[in-house]
Amino acid sequence: MHQTQFQQYHGKVAxxxxxxxPPWVRRLLxxxxxxxxxxxxxxxxxxxxxxxxxxxxxxYLAAITESxxxxxxxxxxxxxLIAVPLNLxxxxxxxxxxxxxxxxxKSFLITLIDLPFAVSPVIAGLIFVLxxxxxxxFGEWLIDHDIKVVFAVPGIVLATIFVTFPFVARExxxxxxxxxxxxxxxALVLGASGWKMLWHVTLPxxxxxxxxxxxxxxxxxxxxxxxxxxxxxxxxGLTNTMPLHVEILYNEYNYAAAFAVxxxxxxxxxxxxxxxxxxxxxxxxxxxxxEQEVTV
Amino acid sequence: xxxxxxxxxxxxxxxxxxxxxxxxxxxxxxxxxxxxxxxxxGPSEFWAVVTTPRVLATYRxxxxxxxxxxLINLVFGLxxxxxLVRYQFFGKKVLDALVDLPFALPTAVAGISLTxxxxxxxxxxxxxxxxxxxxxxxxxxxxxxxxxIGLPFVVRTVQPILEDFxxxxxxxxxxxxxxxxQTFYKIILPAIWPALLTGFSLxxxxxxxxxxxxxxxxxxxxMVSEITPLMIITKLEQYDYAGAxxxxxxxxxxxxxxxxxxNLLQWWSSHRHGNRA
Amino acid sequence: MSITIxxxxxxxxxxxxxxxxxxxxxxxxxxxxxxxxxxxKTTLLRIIAGLETPDGGQVLFDGQDTTHTDVRERQVGFVxxxxxxxxxxxxxxxxxFGLRVRPxxxxxxxxxxxxxxxxxxxxxxxxxxxxxxxxxLSGGQRxxxxxxxxxxxxxxxxxxxEPFGAxxxxxxxxxxxxxxxxxxxxxxxxxxxxxxQEEALEVADTIVVMNHxxxxxxxxxxxxxxxxxxxxxxxxxxxxxAFETPQGKGFVRPYEIAVSREPQxxxxxxxLTYVHSVGSLVRLEIKRADNAQYVDVELGREQFNQLNFQxxxxxxxxxxxxxxx
Numbered sequence: 001m002h003q004t005q006f007q008q009y010h011g012k013v014a015x016x017x018x019x020x021x022p023p024w025v026r027r028l029l030x031x032x033x034x035x036x037x038x039x040x041x042x043x044x045x046x047x048x049x050x051x052x053x054x055x056x057x058x059x060y061l062a063a064i065t066e067s068x069x070x071x072x073x074x075x076x077x078x079x080x081l082i083a084v085p086l087n088l089x090x091x092x093x094x095x096x097x098x099x100x101x102x103x104x105x106k107s108f109l110i111t112l113i114d115l116p117f118a119v120s121p122v123i124a125g126l127i128f129v130l131x132x133x134x135x136x137x138f139g140e141w142l143i144d145h146d147i148k149v150v151f152a153v154p155g156i157v158l159a160t161i162f163v164t165f166p167f168v169a170r171e172x173x174x175x176x177x178x179x180x181x182x183x184x185x186x187a188l189v190l191g192a193s194g195w196k197m198l199w200h201v202t203l204p205x206x207x208x209x210x211x212x213x214x215x216x217x218x219x220x221x222x223x224x225x226x227x228x229x230x231x232x233x234x235x236x237g238l239t240n241t242m243p244l245h246v247e248i249l250y251n252e253y254n255y256a257a258a259f260a261v262x263x264x265x266x267x268x269x270x271x272x273x274x275x276x277x278x279x280x281x282x283x284x285x286x287x288x289x290x291e292q293e294v295t296v
Numbered sequence: 297x298x299x300x301x302x303x304x305x306x307x308x309x310x311x312x313x314x315x316x317x318x319x320x321x322x323x324x325x326x327x328x329x330x331x332x333x334x335x336x337x338g339p340s341e342f343w344a345v346v347t348t349p350r351v352l353a354t355y356r357x358x359x360x361x362x363x364x365x366x367l368i369n370l371v372f373g374l375x376x377x378x379x380l381v382r383y384q385f386f387g388k389k390v391l392d393a394l395v396d397l398p399f400a401l402p403t404a405v406a407g408i409s410l411t412x413x414x415x416x417x418x419x420x421x422x423x424x425x426x427x428x429x430x431x432x433x434x435x436x437x438x439x440x441x442x443x444x445i446g447l448p449f450v451v452r453t454v455q456p457i458l459e460d461f462x463x464x465x466x467x468x469x470x471x472x473x474x475x476x477x478q479t480f481y482k483i484i485l486p487a488i489w490p491a492l493l494t495g496f497s498l499x500x501x502x503x504x505x506x507x508x509x510x511x512x513x514x515x516x517x518x519m520v521s522e523i524t525p526l527m528i529i530t531k532l533e534q535y536d537y538a539g540a541x542x543x544x545x546x547x548x549x550x551x552x553x554x555x556x557x558x559n560l561l562q563w564w565s566s567h568r569h570g571n572r573a
Numbered sequence: 574m575s576i577t578i579x580x581x582x583x584x585x586x587x588x589x590x591x592x593x594x595x596x597x598x599x600x601x602x603x604x605x606x607x608x609x610x611x612x613x614k615t616t617l618l619r620i621i622a623g624l625e626t627p628d629g630g631q632v633l634f635d636g637q638d639t640t641h642t643d644v645r646e647r648q649v650g651f652v653x654x655x656x657x658x659x660x661x662x663x664x665x666x667x668x669x670f671g672l673r674v675r676p677x678x679x680x681x682x683x684x685x686x687x688x689x690x691x692x693x694x695x696x697x698x699x700x701x702x703x704x705x706x707x708x709x710l711s712g713g714q715r716x717x718x719x720x721x722x723x724x725x726x727x728x729x730x731x732x733x734x735e736p737f738g739a740x741x742x743x744x745x746x747x748x749x750x751x752x753x754x755x756x757x758x759x760x761x762x763x764x765x766x767x768x769x770q771e772e773a774l775e776v777a778d779t780i781v782v783m784n785h786x787x788x789x790x791x792x793x794x795x796x797x798x799x800x801x802x803x804x805x806x807x808x809x810x811x812x813x814x815a816f817e818t819p820q821g822k823g824f825v826r827p828y829e830i831a832v833s834r835e836p837q838x839x840x841x842x843x844x845l846t847y848v849h850s851v852g853s854l855v856r857l858e859i860k861r862a863d864n865a866q867y868v869d870v871e872l873g874r875e876q877f878n879q880l881n882f883q884x885x886x887x888x889x890x891x892x893x894x895x896x897x898x
Contacts, residue, residue, distance in 0.1 A: 093310075111559055120544075
């Protein structure tokens with residue numbers, strides 16, 4: 001008891017004198033950081049809500065319940081509902097292969113998984129136009145069979161999958177690597193089947209990373225603009241996602257409505273951040289619990 | 297027989313196979329399409345398309361503004377990480393969580409919001425404009441948007457390194473007579489340098505490809521405030537697929553080079569000086 | 574330089590780490606602060622170094638109050654538990670650090686620095702490692718480099734926090750002797766913290782036994798071992814058997830008990846439950862017949878062979894020396 005208390009205080013207080021800046025430096029650094037974060041984080045956040053409510057609640061409510069806005073929400077939801085589970089399954093499979101086995105070209109594979117992150121969203125949209133568009137590889141075949149991909153929902157979904165491709169895998173790979181494979185081997189020795197082991201041992205161990213990966217994928221899927229903009233064709237009520245709807249309203253100088261829809265997306269981002277903080281807190285709690293087991 | 301012994305755990309073939317197929321279908325084949333389509337132009341035609349004065353101007357703006365934004369983030373990202381790790385203050389948890397906002401906020405929302413702030417009648421624009429500082433609809437606006445977009449990267453790469461940095465090393469430096477500034481640039485800075493560089497490259501790479509937040513605030517004037525990704529869209533809207541593809545290839549090559557550099561940096565930081573435990 | 578600690582106390586929140594400590598470290602001595610973890614010994618060492626500020630009391634160097642002197646100006650050498658070598662600097666640069674960060678006016682020339690560093694590296698017998706990086710060194714080598722680095726600034730006091738704590742048994746023994754010899758050569762006033770009684774007994778001129786933020790006893794290794802001032806010191810230093818006696822708690826070292834087959838005046842009967850015979854000493858475990866408590870007894874091997882006790886046999890114990898508190 002005494003000892004743990006002692007160690008807890010020790011770390012914090014030790015920093016006090018020998019390794020801290022003079023008070024004026026401290027205040028200056030804090031002021032600069034606050035100014036920077038205030039300017040680049042708080043101000044844009046406040047601006048969204050302030051602009052959205054500039055013309056009052058009635059205009060706000062009208063803007064977000066208008067039929068084009070609602071169909072944009074529906075399309076955004078559909079795209080996320082397809083993209084997130086697909087990338088989730090991929091992320092788990094990729095993390096399993098990469099974290100639990102040794103094979104040649106592993107780090108190259110990790111780099112390839114990161115690729116979509118390094119590609120401009122505009123290019124992400126372009127590649128699907130090049131394949132499925134009118135002048136694309138499958139363009140004529142698709143027209144012959146009356147299938148629309150580009151300037152239609154499938155194109156939007158494809159572009160969304162592409163831009164959110166790495167997130168679950170990126171969260172899971174380091175976690176699963178850190179976890180090692182002893183527990184899985186123990187499960188096997190105890191006679192669990194492969195799927196049972198995945199469900200009862202592997203996934204619970206990386207639960208929080210998995211949840212965060214999904215949250216992040218979802219946020220990016222719902223908010224994607226550049227890639228979706230290229231493949232959508234901006235057909236109102238049909239191929240407009242929420243971010244595209246914001247753009248259209250904005251370009252029509254309908255600022256209040258544009259910011260009203262934008263405020264919904266901002267709320268989504270804030271919820272994502274809150275969930276992220278909660279998940280990180282949970283993860284650190286369970287890590288602390290594990291450590292305590294070891295020391296006791 | 298040998299193979300079975302190597303992998304005690306099941307599912308290697310299935311998971312790796314699935315990974316490779318999905319990766320190929322979603323990422324690799326579509327990306328290859330860009331390169332194949334660009335080959336439809338001859339080398340001289342390709343060169344002509346990607347070096348017209350208007351396109352060259354977009355490179356200058358895109359890479360110049362991205363560089364400036366990444367540099368701003370290098371300095372202020374380090375500052376933010378430092379303040380979040382070392383100091384206690386009211387609202388710290390909230391601010392820490394908000395650092396990821398640019399990552400979670402749809403880029404279009406960021407774009408219109410920043411534009412509203414810096415427009416001539418906006419919260420800040422109305423104060424800056426009389427002093428001759430125009431932000432919205434100028435290259436400066438592009439820098440502002442790209443700074444916003446790249447904000448989390450340096451903070452999030454440096455923060456964990458700073459958190460794990462041993463207090464002992466700093467105390468050792470102090471006990472050897474080093475003052476605070478000497479301790480910072482001789483002991484702490486070298487330790488976080490690889491993370492700083494990684495964060496900087498990530499912010500830069502992200503900024504180069506950014507589209508949504510920029511187009512609203514940039515004003516998109518040819519030769520002045522037009523970014524390269526917008527050039528691709530402009531070409532597409534004119535049904536100039538070959539032109540759009542050629543510019544995309546230039547951007548992809550640069551992005552891949554950046555990715556390579558980032559990976560090398562990470563490799564270097566984990567292997568330098570023959571680090572063992 | 575002598576160190577005087579006067580009425581030092583220090584708390585961390587609710588927890589009181591040091592309570593009214595008074596201590597005198599004579600110039601040129603090698604002193605061990607010995608105690609279990611959490612007893613406050615490291616806090617005391619850090620207060621002497623100036624890495625921690627006491628809540629009350631004073632630290633005097635040669636009679637001069639240094640309580641509020643900054644660590645940078647205290648001229649102490651501090652060797653950290655995990656060495657705290659700068660991992661991005663070579664061994665040479667590590668040792669040179671304290672010289673290179675001096676203000677221009679007092680900074681030696683590069684040539685002087687080079688000479689000084691190589692002299693120190695020779696002193697710790699690691700001159701050949703000058704261009705290596707810390708992660709490439711063994712634990713014992715790191716420890717000696719950390720010491721060389723601390724000595725480079727010509728400290729008036731050398732402070733070492735668990736200097737051998739992170740090393741394996743064999744290296745620890747070698748380094749202990751080496752540190753003792755080094756101290757005999759340099760005669761710089763040194764204080765080291767340890768939880769290992771054997772280490773303190775072997776290396777130090779004086780041992781300060783601490784517990785719960787207080788000093789239990791100060792004395793030479795022999796004095797604290799042979800004449801423990803408190804029950805805590807008895808139990809902490811070496812093996813001991815504790816008894817409840819009518820006068821209070823009694824303590825007897827395992828080698829201070831005579832064992833025989835015949836009952837004697839005031840002797841206690843017991844069953845020999847276990848014989849552990851490895852090395853020059855034989856350890857007997859005896860279960861007392863009266864209260865079923867176990868008693869440890871140590872005999873010389875020769876004596877044991879003569880008596881030839883068998884496991885399970887009834888024997889009689891008589892302490893030759895008993896201390897009651």
